[in-house]
Amino acid sequence: MSATTVRDGTEAWNLRLLAQHRLDGHGDTMHVNVHDGFAYVGHMGDDRVGTSVLDVSDPSRPRLVTQLHTPPGTHSHKVQVVGELLLVNHERNPGEMNDLSGTTWSAGLAVFDISRPWKPEQIGFLATPGKGVHRMTFWQSPYVVMSGSDHGFTDQFFIAADLSDPTQPVEVGRWWLPGMFSANGEAPGWPPGRAYKHHHSIIRGQRAYGGWWDAGLVILDISDLSQPRLVSRLDFGAEVSGATHTAMPVPGRDLLVVTDECVKAGPGRPDIEKHVRLVDISDETNPTVISQFPVPAGDYHDRPGRSGPHNLHEMRPGSFSSSRTIHVTYFNAGLRVFDIVDPSAPQEIAYFVPPAAPGCSALQFNDVTVTPDGLIYVTDRAGGGLYILEPEIELS
Template sequence: MTTRWLEHAQEHSDIEGFRLIGHSDLGGHGDGFQVIRRDELLYVAHLGTSPMALSVLDVSDPADPRLLHQIEHPRNTRCHKVQVAGNLLIQNNELPYWAKGADPAPITGLTVYTLDDPTQPRPVGFHPASGVGTHRLWFSEPPLAHISSVLPGGSVQSYEIVDLSDPMNPASVGSWSVPGTFPDDVDTWTRAEDQPQDGVHGVIPHGDRAYAACFDAGMAVLDISDPSTPQLISHISWSPPFGGFAHTTLPLPARGLVVASSEAVPRTLQGGDKRIWLIDVTQETHPVTFATFPDPRPPARHGVSSYHDLPGVFGPHNLHENRPGSYISEETIFATYSNAGLRVFDISDKYAPREKGYFVPPPAEGQEWSAMNDLYVDAEGIVFVTDRLGGGLYILQYVGR
């Protein structure tokens, strides 16, 4: 299917600023999600609608990705995030939203793999979580992993720092929770949507700071100089009056900025359109939102003025996260936008972000729309982006415009 589909996608995609060079259907399990490159290998996590948790591909020739190995997920469990650092690979274990009440119960927490053979990750450790389990991960400087996970007694996910010095026995070092996470919390952060999402969605650390995306509660800036006791420095929320569901909070430390995406999710549309925000954190005790990225618009051939008028969910999801060893820029921001595909923005003028490229593939066979949710850009500007609705992995060269 891959060669045929690549030709189909090259003919039927909306594309500008990119060149589509490769595709993988991930062995017929096209529900790709988070993706990360290490040397010549690409690790792709799966949404969980297929039996797979992880695919390992050889991408030494990006135009000809070769599937080397796959690992299945436990029943009624999704493992849609993946991170690699040192000799370890980690994946989340979480209850999928479509499997609530299913039997058997999910296995929730954090799975630790060794990469003694990088093509064959081998599980060696597990860090359990309560409730729905573990969602997002950041692991770039061993031995500490930064995860969002439900702690004992908590109702939603918290920020947890986990020590992987002994991969067979992961140990919790410290944690921080949105006020209102535990039944005896006196204070709670106000959230305005009719069906608010609480807790910590994900965290990106930089030095002794961590930037936590807190769903409808916005962003928290944390001091993690002592990982055992993360301390709140400040908090900012843009909901109300704008849509919440903060997904990714990407620090741009040289510019004193954070790029924050608000995820578009059907069950939390009450807050209106979701956007990507620029936040000034030069005075970290007083962060300020001051600009938003422009809304992507469909090409004229579609005959509509908004992606809201096309099938599927429209709005931001994840950003390329400037991981060490990847493409790193504080002026060029890559973002996934669900049915609006992959977009790239120029924020060299921070007050006037502008779009400068896009890629929207045709929907996978049997689907009405493509859902681009996650991506990774390597140091050479090769973009690996996934379509969670069965479209698999697309590989593009960013050429700018």
């Protein structure tokens, strides 16, 4: 392996910067989808900007066309696009929760008509009382699954909704881990200090592959969305795992790529080393870890900000799809690309680590999506906005 240090301090290997956009000073970017020449970008939202829309028909010159704002106390940092519908989450904003007295927020899922991408129009809303929706998967109309909330539960759980009429979304099913429905007399059975909650699920066929935070990996049978059924759960162990974020099925293979999110920031962070794992699901009732991705080499743990994995390119329909190439965001270690042709020994094949944005203390690459032409759209939640990268090698 060799690294190229670019003049501005960027550490890069086999990837180069095509363009960057800081979104008119609102660079606190998170989730990103690209659809029909437009990029839809979610924000942390502490300054009320929730979603940005950019024209990326020329990806070397992205152009901001509009920005949507959030209600008080709310952030909408996740986006999903199918056809002419944009979904954004509404969730209690932890950045505005220092004083809960008198604070309100919007909790649920907002539906926008984007037939005119430069002028999105909200047409529907699904309320999820409580904390709200954290993340959702909307890959094929009319169904969406999400981490949502309701009164009487300890935390967010799995919710499925029908958008056949996008002006009136309807919940059609829900599932939670035993112990979460406290209002029904259920008592948590997990260890003190651990958080069992639904973070994110990815759908393949009749299965939902979910990251359930400290509960690990959960596989659900969703052949009947009104009654999701547990297939299996894999607890990676508190001593080596926590904050399990995403479980992505690898196209054409009985494998999942599972990320744990680094949640502690700064040198000397009191967090265990978080990992990306390959899990064999050839027997879905007994998922088994077969390897871990290599930890990025460098002094990233000594740098400001979070240092470790977060999310990956989820290979949603219409995007870049591969049975061997995996793109992962690593906060201050930037974007890393891996080859899993040999699942027992994943190999790093590219990376891109720019310096922190001007006025910011750390790089924090958060989310990534890759278009069919191989261009990489990656976000920096710490202020850098949207980066568009292109590979210098063939990634298949």
